[in-house]
Structures are given as structure tokens and as C-alpha cells.
Amino acid sequence: MNQLFMPTRVIMGKGCIKENASLFSEFGKKAFIVTGKTSAEKSGALKDITDALSKHSISYEVFSEVENNPSVETCYKGGQRAKAFGAEFVIAIGGGSPMDAAKAIAAYAVNDLEPMDIYGTIKNNPLPLISVPLTAGTGSEVTPYSVLTVKEIENKKSFSHKESFSKIAFLDPEYLRSLPRDVLLDTTADALSHAVESMLCKRTSDVSNVYAEAALRHLGQLIPEVLGGKPDYERLLFASSLAGMAIAHTGTVVVHSMGYLLTYHKNIPHGRANACLLPGFITLCNEHNPERLAPVLKAFGAKDCNDFCETIKKLIAQKVQLSQEEVTAFSKKAIQAKNVSQNLWTITEAEEASVFAALL
Numbered sequence: 001m002n003q004l005f006m007p008t009r010v011i012m013g014k015g016c017i018k019e020n021a022s023l024f025s026e027f028g029k030k031a032f033i034v035t036g037k038t039s040a041e042k043s044g045a046l047k048d049i050t051d052a053l054s055k056h057s058i059s060y061e062v063f064s065e066v067e068n069n070p071s072v073e074t075c076y077k078g079g080q081r082a083k084a085f086g087a088e089f090v091i092a093i094g095g096g097s098p099m100d101a102a103k104a105i106a107a108y109a110v111n112d113l114e115p116m117d118i119y120g121t122i123k124n125n126p127l128p129l130i131s132v133p134l135t136a137g138t139g140s141e142v143t144p145y146s147v148l149t150v151k152e153i154e155n156k157k158s159f160s161h162k163e164s165f166s167k168i169a170f171l172d173p174e175y176l177r178s179l180p181r182d183v184l185l186d187t188t189a190d191a192l193s194h195a196v197e198s199m200l201c202k203r204t205s206d207v208s209n210v211y212a213e214a215a216l217r218h219l220g221q222l223i224p225e226v227l228g229g230k231p232d233y234e235r236l237l238f239a240s241s242l243a244g245m246a247i248a249h250t251g252t253v254v255v256h257s258m259g260y261l262l263t264y265h266k267n268i269p270h271g272r273a274n275a276c277l278l279p280g281f282i283t284l285c286n287e288h289n290p291e292r293l294a295p296v297l298k299a300f301g302a303k304d305c306n307d308f309c310e311t312i313k314k315l316i317a318q319k320v321q322l323s324q325e326e327v328t329a330f331s332k333k334a335i336q337a338k339n340v341s342q343n344l345w346t347i348t349e350a351e352e353a354s355v356f357a358a359l360l
Helices: 021-027 039-043 045-055 072-085 096-108 115-119 181-199 206-228 233-250 254-266 270-288 290-300 305-313 324-334 338-342 349-357
Strands: 009-012 030-035 059-063 089-094 129-133 145-150 155-160 168-171
Touching: 009 233, 021 045, 030 039, 030 045, 030 072, 030 096, 039 045, 039 089, 045 059, 045 089, 059 072, 072 096, 072 115, 072 145, 089 096, 096 115, 096 129, 096 145, 096 155, 115 155, 155 254, 168 233, 181 206, 181 233, 181 254, 181 270, 181 290, 206 233, 206 290, 254 270, 254 324, 254 338, 254 349, 270 290, 270 305, 270 349, 290 305, 324 349
Parallel strands: 009 168, 030 059, 030 089, 089 129, 129 168
Antiparallel strands: 145 155
8 A cells, every 4th residue: 555644845955944944933933942062053953043033032941951872861851841931833853863852851841751652652742843853864853753772672673653743844955064973973873774674664655665666766876975084965965855755654664673783882983883884684584585675776776685785885984793692682572573574474583683793
């Protein structure tokens, strides 16, 4: 069955916030801005947004306490702050962490919830969300997913709601020009992983493949530029959003659930964790379902499976090493993830262990 639901208005281009400042007025007179520690200010995005809000007499409060891999506790705190402020809408500025956190904060702000209740039934729709990505990789600006760190399970866990999609996503490539090289590599790998996993998933459809294949075509041409440090940032943002649109329809498969364990236990950035695991996963897919892998390789422009895997490895800013004990523990935990059921074949714990073992 093919379905299309992509409610986010995407506005892209240099100066897009200044040129469309009046749109903020559609969401109310009190904005709660969610950011990380420094990137929103350094990129210039925070000033552009606060200038736009002030121009239209919209008051705002800034919550800049979002850490990398935001915790449920931090988001709950932000939600209470937004509630006390009387926020009418939320603005996320940053990479995946602030955008994911903002979705949870928007839900906490209008519901009487304890921190972990966000993974249950939410009575009131979250506050409207506007997103401004400062990296090109997560695609969170066009998905309903909020991936949070949960200490109780020693892992990351996804929350989503049909109203967690951003109402507007402002994609200004100028905000990406100060990205450090390792962040650029990590986030590009994340976008690539989204497009690949979307196509190698049971929930893949003709609709999702339109987005995923387009993302792969762009990324196949852009990765040499990324490796050279001078990519077309606007095109990279576009490719990342296309990949995000793909997983908004399909979700991800085991690469993401396995990668979350590397992020939680080894402090490996999310996109880099995916890049480390993708070659092993793709090799398994080539053994089990080569006919499904073929369109992925074609869209990316890879000569074959090995060529594709070697390109992915070039995106790994720093190698990851695991012990045999970690391989065993991580594979036992990863096989229990929900998205295992979305894999094209019935992946085994031993196969997941073989992907982790490549990092020994």
C-alpha cells in the first residue's frame, strides 16, 4: 500500500528566515526556542530568528540546555519551562539533538506527564513546531521522530506523534558553513544511512523510494565534495531532508538500533555509528537480498557492493573498536529492538554480532 503524508512546509535558501519572518505570527505571540549550547548563536541562526520574532512583537524564551543525545530528563525540564512561560509554539535550532528534544518538549508543555509517560498515550497534541537545521544529516526537520536517551534501559528510545512533524522547516545553507569536518562527515553518513535503510526495509513503498532514491543520487555526487571539505551545502541540506522524508514513511532498520548502542555505551556520534555498521549490514543484504540492494547501488552510482562499502568507510572520521565482550552484549540487546521486524530477512543475533565484530 502506498501512502503519502508529509505535512511539513519546507522553505530553503539563503536568508529564508528573514524573507519569511511574517510566518512566525501564524503560530502565536509566545515562542519557546530550543537549542544546544553554542551552535545556534555561532551560526547566526539564533539572531535571525530572534530578530524576526521581535519584528512581529512575539516574545520568546531560549532553552539552551540540550545536550548531545538529549535525555528524557532534559526534555521534561524544557517542557516544564515552556509550560510556565505559556509558550504557544516551539522553535528548534540545531542538529538532530535540539530538533528531537524540541518535539518532546512540545508534548510535555501541554500535557500532565511524568518523564517516561511520553512513551504512552498523549492526550493533547504537542505545540506547533518550527525547525531550523544546522547540520545536513538527521532529517529530523521533516520526521515525527524524537530519539531520546533513557538511562533506565541504557539505550536510546524513539517517541513520535502524528503532530510532531514540524509545521515549517527553514533550510538556510549559510548556517552550515562553520561545521567542523568531523561533524560534516558524521551527519552526511546519517543522511546516507536513512536513505539506504528506507530502501532496505519491509515498509518500503513506491512513494518512499521516490525520496530515498533522489537522496542517494544527490549524496553519491556530493560525498566527494564532502570529503574535500567544500560541499554544496544547499544541495546537501536538500538531500538530507529527502532522506528524512523517506524514513518518515518507512522508519529505519537494524543499523539504527545497533548504532544507538554504540552511541550510548561508547559515546560515538550517531551518524558515525551508522557509518561503522553500514558496510557489514550491506554485505549481509547482498547475500540475502541482492535484488533489493541493486537499486540502492544504482541510485548512488556505485559500481558494486564493495565500491559502495569503501565509499561509506571514507566517511568515518575516527575508527571505533569493540571488545569481544561488547560484541556479545550489544548483539544480544540489539536483536530485541522493534525495528528488527522491519528487516528484509529474519536477521539473527549471530549476524548482528558479525556486523559488530567487524569493529574488533
